[in-house]
Amino acid sequence: MISSAHSTTVDQPPVIEARGVTVAYANGHVALRDASFSLGGGTICGLVGINGSGKSTLFKAIMGFVVPAAGSVLIDGAPVAKAHRRAKVAYVPQSEDVDWSFPVSVWDVALMGRYGSMGFLRIARAEDKRLAMQALEQVGVADLRNRQIGELSGGQRKRVFLARALAQGARIILLDEPFTGVDVRTEAAIIALLERLRSDGCTVLVSTHNLGSVPRFCDRVVIINRTVLAAGPTATTFTRDNLAMAFGGALRRLRVDHTDIPGASCNELTVLTDDENALIMGDDGLPAANEPLQGEGDGAGRGVRR
Ligand SMILES: Nc1ncnc2c1ncn2[C@@H]1O[C@H](COP(=O)(O)OP(=O)(O)O)[C@@H](O)[C@H]1O
Numbered sequence: 001m002i003s004s005a006h007s008t009t010v011d012q013p014p015v016i017e018a019r020g021v022t023v024a025y026a027n028g029h030v031a032l033r034d035a036s037f038s039l040g041g042g043t044i045c046g047l048v049g050i051n052g053s054g055k056s057t058l059f060k061a062i063m064g065f066v067v068p069a070a071g072s073v074l075i076d077g078a079p080v081a082k083a084h085r086r087a088k089v090a091y092v093p094q095s096e097d098v099d100w101s102f103p104v105s106v107w108d109v110a111l112m113g114r115y116g117s118m119g120f121l122r123i124a125r126a127e128d129k130r131l132a133m134q135a136l137e138q139v140g141v142a143d144l145r146n147r148q149i150g151e152l153s154g155g156q157r158k159r160v161f162l163a164r165a166l167a168q169g170a171r172i173i174l175l176d177e178p179f180t181g182v183d184v185r186t187e188a189a190i191i192a193l194l195e196r197l198r199s200d201g202c203t204v205l206v207s208t209h210n211l212g213s214v215p216r217f218c219d220r221v222v223i224i225n226r227t228v229l230a231a232g233p234t235a236t237t238f239t240r241d242n243l244a245m246a247f248g249g250a251l252r253r254l255r256v257d258h259t260d261i262p263g264a265s266c267n268e269l270t271v272l273t274d275d276e277n278a279l280i281m282g283d284d285g286l287p288a289a290n291e292p293l294q295g296e297g298d299g300a301g302r303g304v305r306r
């Protein structure tokens with residue numbers, strides 16, 4: 001039998017492992033308590049949860065920006081500090097965590113991806129410049145390289161930070177809300193890029209509350225609300241019950257009948273949404289539509305009743 005490209009070798013440690021991670025901020029707020037999950041290589045994992053559920057905190061714990069009060073994060077079986085010394089992990093922060101007034105050009109940001117490989121004085125070699133340029137080209141913003149980062153649109157900014165991550169050449173890539181504030185074309189381009197990274201064997205952890213896109217490109221899901229509520233393959237984890245547990249009253253539930261939604265196997269569907277990109281599920285509780293729902297004007301599809 002041909003083994004799956006996404007399987008992991010049994011004797012290798014997980015690429016990312018959180019073991020009972022508890023994070024408390026200085027004001028005493030416990031953002032995460034006893035959070036555990038593990039991820040292998042060649043995976044795109046969706047990190048799903050409502051606002052304030054601890055998604056960004058989990059990224060910061062993996063990056064070593066916050067130190068857990070209890071538990072630990074391991075990268076390839078070793079403490080995070082070791083991985084970061086080797087620039088093993090690339091991180092695309094959520095827009096709210098970036099100071100957009102900082103005077104830095106698109107080119108400077110892409111070159112930052114190479115800092116880990118440069119010496120103490122951070123003098124870029126020809127190879128660093130080549131990789132930074134290649135990364136900007138890969139995400140389609142090479143022509144913007146002399147612009148200041150603060151002058152760009154939300155989608156362009158996301159692409160530039162993605163270029164920084166690509167220039168780093170890391171095998172582990174964390175993206176915090178990459179689809180927030182970007183147009184659908186940029187979202188599709190980012191997803192295509194992540195899929196290419198996965199087929200190269202990279203591990204991608206991507207937070208989103210864009211539920212509709214999760215089953216389209218994530219092979220695994222971690223669902224959190226101040227702890228890990230569920231983690232595993234998308235097919236068995238991204239279920240109506242788990243989402244109801246994580247999102248509670250934050251989700252609107254609509255019923256749709258007489259649909260012609262691609263992939264729908266029944267006439268009644270459940271639409272779960274906390275925003276415009278709805279998740280369509282059949283009566284069996286499985287994702288029904290593999291493509292965005294084409295609505296007539298309202299973006300929510302036909303025959304919707306509450
Ligand atoms: N620096 C901080 N100090 C105190 N509380 C914080 C800090 N950063 C985040 N929080 C709180 O921790 C919780 C989780 O935040 P966060 O990880 O940003 O959630 P998410 O990314 O899922 O929206 C929220 O209640 C938030 O207000």
Ligand SMILES: [Mg+2]
Nearest residue numbers: 055056094176
């Ligand atoms: Mg966040």
